[in-house]
Amino acid sequence: MEDRNNQRDIPRGDRGNVQRKNYRQSEEYQRRKALRMKKRRRQVYIARICVFGGGALIILALVLIINGIVHHKSVKESIQFVEEKQKDTTVYRIMENKPEIDVQLITPNEYSRPQISTEKITGIVVHYTANPGTTAQQNRDFFDGLKDSHLTSVSSHFVVGLEGEVIQCIPTSERAYASNQRNFDTISIECCHMDETGKFNDATYDSVVRLCAYLCTKFNLEADAVIRHYDVTGKACPKYFVDNEEEWTKFKMAVDAYMKGNSREVDKEEHDSFYGIGEQTITPSITENQL
Numbered sequence: 001m002e003d004r005n006n007q008r009d010i011p012r013g014d015r016g017n018v019q020r021k022n023y024r025q026s027e028e029y030q031r032r033k034a035l036r037m038k039k040r041r042r043q044v045y046i047a048r049i050c051v052f053g054g055g056a057l058i059i060l061a062l063v064l065i066i067n068g069i070v071h072h073k074s075v076k077e078s079i080q081f082v083e084e085k086q087k088d089t090t091v092y093r094i095m096e097n098k099p100e101i102d103v104q105l106i107t108p109n110e111y112s113r114p115q116i117s118t119e120k121i122t123g124i125v126v127h128y129t130a131n132p133g134t135t136a137q138q139n140r141d142f143f144d145g146l147k148d149s150h151l152t153s154v155s156s157h158f159v160v161g162l163e164g165e166v167i168q169c170i171p172t173s174e175r176a177y178a179s180n181q182r183n184f185d186t187i188s189i190e191c192c193h194m195d196e197t198g199k200f201n202d203a204t205y206d207s208v209v210r211l212c213a214y215l216c217t218k219f220n221l222e223a224d225a226v227i228r229h230y231d232v233t234g235k236a237c238p239k240y241f242v243d244n245e246e247e248w249t250k251f252k253m254a255v256d257a258y259m260k261g262n263s264r265e266v267d268k269e270e271h272d273s274f275y276g277i278g279e280q281t282i283t284p285s286i287t288e289n290q291l
């Protein structure tokens with residue numbers, strides 16, 4: 001009752017103020033104020049996060065874009081580099097005066113003509129028969145006879161005889177058993193000789209030079225691709241050229257000179273057409289380009 005009286009004593013206009021004052025001092029007011037402050041702080045906090053986060057996103061996006069541009073550029077440069085590396089720098093030559101080759105393919109058999117394909121030819125390997133005085137025909141027939149004798153596994157794509165004759169025993173598209181770990185990517189030439197020194201006579205020598213030069217033009221190789229059996233396995237073959245290194249150097253120079261003097265540079269298309277490369281094979285016959 002007293003309160004009511006007190007209220008009544010306060011002028012009407014002041015009553016609201018008193019109520020507000022009381023309210024401000026009340027726990028409810030303090031609680032709401034705290035809540036409002038908390039809410040405000042949260043809003044400020046969120047606003048800061050938005051500004052900061054947005055800024056960070058923009059920076060990140062810029063970094064990604066720049067990185068993308070740089071990366072794209074470097075990828076593009078790498079591709080260009082690889083493409084330039086892959087540009088065909090091969091020198092294509094054709095030799096119109098093809099050496100005379102007596103094609104006498106040996107019978108397919110697992111000892112001397114297993115009919116396994118060669119891969120891309122990267123070398124020509126020179127051998128000597130290590131059988132003084134034997135002829136090209138005898139060596140060819142020995143390889144062929146292995147189908148029955150089973151004595152050993154050996155053969156050669158070509159045999160060059162004492163009179164310079166060339167007999168082909170195996171198509172170049174097939175592997176011969178001559179140069180061990182290089183049978184898959186080389187062409188082999190067995191050379192006949194008169195004595196134990198293994199030195200080739202002039203007819204054999206000239207014929208081997210011509211055959212090597214011809215095969216280099218056919219398989220787009222430089223004279224450096226002509227190697228000795230010795231260079232593959234360390235075997236003393238061809239003996240004379242292992243014993244006389246400077247003679248081997250001269251031989252390769254002779255191949256290079258013969259090739260350059262007896263061939264002409266052409267484009268790939270003319271080269272492949274001249275050697276029949278890319279022609280379809282009609283199995284089981286051997287086309288000219290496989291020889």
Ligand SMILES: [Zn+2]
Nearest residue numbers: 127128229237
């Ligand atoms: Zn050999």
